[in-house]
Amino acid sequence: MKNYADQLFRFLFQAPVETSSYALIWYGLFIFLVAGALLFFAANFAGITSFVERRIAARIQSRIGPNVVGPQGILQWVADGIKLLLKEDLIPDRADRFLFRTAPYFVFSGLFTAFVALPFGFGIVAADLNIGIYYIFAVTSLVVVGIIMGGWSSNSKWAMFGALRSAAQIISYEIPTALSLIPVILLTGSLSTQDIIKSQGGMPWNWNIFHSPFTLACFIIFFISALAEGNRIPFDLPEAESELVSGYNTEYSGFRFLVFPMAEWANLWVIGAMVSLTYLGGWQIPFVSIETLSGSPWLILLSVAVFAGKTSLVVFFIIQIRWTLPRVRVDQMTLVCWTYLAPVCLASIIGTMIWMLVFPWESMAGFVIRVIMSGIGAGAVIFYIMRIRYNYLSGKAAYEKMKGIPLWYPFWRLP
Amino acid sequence: MLKNQLSHLKPQATPFMEEMILNMGPQHPSTHGVLNFLIITDGEVIHQALPNVGYLHRGIEKLAEQTPYTTFIPFTDRIDYLSAMFANHVYVMAVETLANIEVPERGEYLRVIACELNRIASHLISTGALALDIGASTPFVHWIRERECINDIMEALCGARLTYSYMRVGGVSRDISQNIKDAVLKFLDHFEPIIDEYNRLISFNGIFIKRLANVAIISQVDAVNFGLVGPNLRGSGIEMDIRRAIPYGVYDRFDFKIPIGLGFQGTLGDSYDRYFVRILEMKESCSIVRQALETLPPGDIRTKIKRNLKIRENECYTCVESARGEMGIYLVSDGSDRPYRLKIKTGSFTAMSIVEKISQGLMVADLIALIGSLDVVAPEIDR
Numbered sequence: 001m002k003n004y005a006d007q008l009f010r011f012l013f014q015a016p017v018e019t020s021s022y023a024l025i026w027y028g029l030f031i032f033l034v035a036g037a038l039l040f041f042a043a044n045f046a047g048i049t050s051f052v053e054r055r056i057a058a059r060i061q062s063r064i065g066p067n068v069v070g071p072q073g074i075l076q077w078v079a080d081g082i083k084l085l086l087k088e089d090l091i092p093d094r095a096d097r098f099l100f101r102t103a104p105y106f107v108f109s110g111l112f113t114a115f116v117a118l119p120f121g122f123g124i125v126a127a128d129l130n131i132g133i134y135y136i137f138a139v140t141s142l143v144v145v146g147i148i149m150g151g152w153s154s155n156s157k158w159a160m161f162g163a164l165r166s167a168a169q170i171i172s173y174e175i176p177t178a179l180s181l182i183p184v185i186l187l188t189g190s191l192s193t194q195d196i197i198k199s200q201g202g203m204p205w206n207w208n209i210f211h212s213p214f215t216l217a218c219f220i221i222f223f224i225s226a227l228a229e230g231n232r233i234p235f236d237l238p239e240a241e242s243e244l245v246s247g248y249n250t251e252y253s254g255f256r257f258l259v260f261p262m263a264e265w266a267n268l269w270v271i272g273a274m275v276s277l278t279y280l281g282g283w284q285i286p287f288v289s290i291e292t293l294s295g296s297p298w299l300i301l302l303s304v305a306v307f308a309g310k311t312s313l314v315v316f317f318i319i320q321i322r323w324t325l326p327r328v329r330v331d332q333m334t335l336v337c338w339t340y341l342a343p344v345c346l347a348s349i350i351g352t353m354i355w356m357l358v359f360p361w362e363s364m365a366g367f368v369i370r371v372i373m374s375g376i377g378a379g380a381v382i383f384y385i386m387r388i389r390y391n392y393l394s395g396k397a398a399y400e401k402m403k404g405i406p407l408w409y410p411f412w413r414l415p
Numbered sequence: 416m417l418k419n420q421l422s423h424l425k426p427q428a429t430p431f432m433e434e435m436i437l438n439m440g441p442q443h444p445s446t447h448g449v450l451n452f453l454i455i456t457d458g459e460v461i462h463q464a465l466p467n468v469g470y471l472h473r474g475i476e477k478l479a480e481q482t483p484y485t486t487f488i489p490f491t492d493r494i495d496y497l498s499a500m501f502a503n504h505v506y507v508m509a510v511e512t513l514a515n516i517e518v519p520e521r522g523e524y525l526r527v528i529a530c531e532l533n534r535i536a537s538h539l540i541s542t543g544a545l546a547l548d549i550g551a552s553t554p555f556v557h558w559i560r561e562r563e564c565i566n567d568i569m570e571a572l573c574g575a576r577l578t579y580s581y582m583r584v585g586g587v588s589r590d591i592s593q594n595i596k597d598a599v600l601k602f603l604d605h606f607e608p609i610i611d612e613y614n615r616l617i618s619f620n621g622i623f624i625k626r627l628a629n630v631a632i633i634s635q636v637d638a639v640n641f642g643l644v645g646p647n648l649r650g651s652g653i654e655m656d657i658r659r660a661i662p663y664g665v666y667d668r669f670d671f672k673i674p675i676g677l678g679f680q681g682t683l684g685d686s687y688d689r690y691f692v693r694i695l696e697m698k699e700s701c702s703i704v705r706q707a708l709e710t711l712p713p714g715d716i717r718t719k720i721k722r723n724l725k726i727r728e729n730e731c732y733t734c735v736e737s738a739r740g741e742m743g744i745y746l747v748s749d750g751s752d753r754p755y756r757l758k759i760k761t762g763s764f765t766a767m768s769i770v771e772k773i774s775q776g777l778m779v780a781d782l783i784a785l786i787g788s789l790d791v792v793a794p795e796i797d798r
Contacts, residue, residue: 057552060553061556061557062557062560063556157435157437157438161459164458165459233550233551236550240550242444242547242548242549242550242783243783245444323552324553324616325550325551325622326546326551326620326622326623326626327550327551327622327780328622328625329781331778332625332626391612394612398605398608398612399560401601402564402601402605
C-alpha cells in the first residue's frame, strides 16, 4: 500500500513524498483513509449480504422475501440497521455491565482487523504482511473472546450455553482450519496472501485445490472448518435459535446486538476470500501473466472483479448450505472435528509433501494429474448445478400443476 | 411446590459436579406453545427434565358443563388447533352414542375425508416443526406451502381454515361439491410425489438422521406403561390404531396399512422412527381419502335432531385416532340439555409423562428433538 500512498501524494502535490516534511502526516492520513475504506466495504458488504441472504433464503423456501424498501427491497438492510440503531440499548439486571458493553468491540475488532491482510486484487491489499494467513487466524480468534464475554456477562443461562459451545467449537476447529492450510503453505513457501495467489495460475489446473487428492481433501476440510468458525449452519451451535433461544446474543439489543450479525455476515467475506485466495487461485485472470497484469490498471480492476466473483460464489454456496442443512449436535460437532477432520488433515500434509517430491509442480506428470483433478472438480460442479436444476424444475412443474400459477417470480429479478 | 419437586433430586447429583437448573419455557422457541420444562443439567447433559404443564389451561371441560350439547362443538376446535377435526369428531360421536343418533352414510364418509385431510395437515406441521427444531428451516416452509392447499380445501368445505367446526351432531355441516372433490384429487396427485421430494430434502439427510436416530429410544414396554398413543406408540413398533382396533364410523370399509416403527435408521423406537411413521401415515391418509372419494355414497349428510337436545341419564366413552393418537371423550349426561361431566383424553398429555424418564442422560439439543418427535401441542396437553 505504501507505493499507492507515494503515487497519490505525487499525483496530488506534484512532489515525491520522501522529500516532503509532511511524510509522516501523509502516511498517517493514508492509513486512516485505507482503514475507513475497509470499514466502509466490510459494513456495506455485511449489510448487502444480509439482504441477499434473505432473498436467496426466500427463493429456496418459495417465498418472496424483503421487496418493499427501495427497488426490489435492496434498501431493507439500511432500514433494519436504522431500526436497530434507534432501539433502546438494554442491559439486563445483574449483568456484568462492563463486560457486557465491551464484548461487541472484541467481536467487531477481531473480525474487521482480518480485512487488513485480505487481498482484493493484484497489489490491492491494505498490508501485504509476510505472515498474512497466520495474522488472519490470530485476529479472528479474538471473535470468540467477545462471544464468551457477551455470553458470560449476560447473566442468562442460554447465553452462557451459547458462549461455552462457541468456545468448544472454536477451540476444536482452529486446529483443522490451520492444518488444512499447511499444504498451501508447503506449495507456496510463503504465508503472504499475495505470494500464495502469485504462485497459482489463472486456469483451474493451476490452482492449489487440484494439485493432488490431498489438497482437494484439505480444501473440503478447510471449507467445513471455516463454516464452523463462522458459526454458520450446520455449525451454528452458539446461536442455535431453536435450542438456545438466540444463544450468546440473547440479551443484547439495539446497536450492540447489530454488531454480532454484522460480524457474522462480514465473516462470510473473510471465509470466501480465504477459500478463494488459498485454493481457488485468488485474483489470477486466465491467460494473463503477472507481468502483464502489473502493467495495466484495467487488468488490475479485472483481477479485483475476478477475486470478488470467486468470493461471491463461495459466499453464495455457504448461504445455500445454511438454508438446506440441519444443525449438528454439540458432541457430534467435536467428534467430526477430532475423528475425521484433524487426522485427515495430518495425513494430507504428509501426502502433499510426498506428492510434491514425486510429481513436482512443473513436471509433465504433475500437470497431467492437475488437469485430471480439475476435470473431476468440473464434473462435481456440473453435477451440483444439474441437481439444482432438476429439483427446481420438478418443484416448479408440481406447483404450477397444483395452483395454475407459476410459483417462482421471473429470474431476471434480484436473487 | 417447585422446591418440593426439586428437593428429592438434590441427592442424585454427584458431589463434585455442580448441577444447574434450567428453565426451558414457557417462552421458548421449541416448546411448541407455552410449556415449561424444568431441566437439571450438568453442562449440556440433562440429569432430569420435569415437564411443567398447565400454562394453557382454559377449562374447556368445565365450559362443557355450562354449554348445551350442540353449541359446544366450536369449543372442541380449540382443544387441538392443528387437528380440530378429530376433536369435533370425537365429541359428536360421544353425543350421538348417548342420544342414539344414527349418522347417514354420506355424512360418515365426509367425516373420514375431512379427518384424513386434517391428519395430513397436522402431520405436515409436526414433521416440519421437528425439522425446524433440528435447525433446518426450509422443510417447514415447504410443508406450510402444502398445508396451504389443504387449508384452501377446508375453507371451501367448512368455511374455516383452522377451527373447522365441521361436524354436527348427526352428521356434517356442509356437503362436498364436485369442485371440492376435484380440488382434493388434484391435491392428492400433487402431494404424493411431494412426499418423496421432502424425503430427499430432509428425511434422508445425513445430519438429520444423525440427530434423530438412536436418540431418545422408547422401548415397547415403556411406551405401553406410560400410555403413549398414536404415532408415538406405533413408532415403538406396536401396531395399535383406533381406526383398526376399535373401528368407528366407516373406517372398517377402507383398506389401509398401519405403519409402525421398524428402526428405519437405527434402533426401534428412536426419534427417527416416530418421525418417519408420520411421513408414512400421510401416504396412507392419501389412499384413504382416495378410496372414500371413489366410494362416496349419495344421500343425506345429516340426520335431523331436536333443536334442544336433551339426553337421559347415561355415560359413555368414545375415542378416535387423532393425529396425536387416541383422543377420547368420557361424557356423562344427567337428562338436561348440557353435559353433566365431560372428560377429554388426549395424546399429547400422555406423551408428556414419558419425557421425564426418557430425557435422563440426553443433551439439551436431544430434548428438543424428543419433544418435537413426540409431537406435543400445548393446548392439547392442558385443554
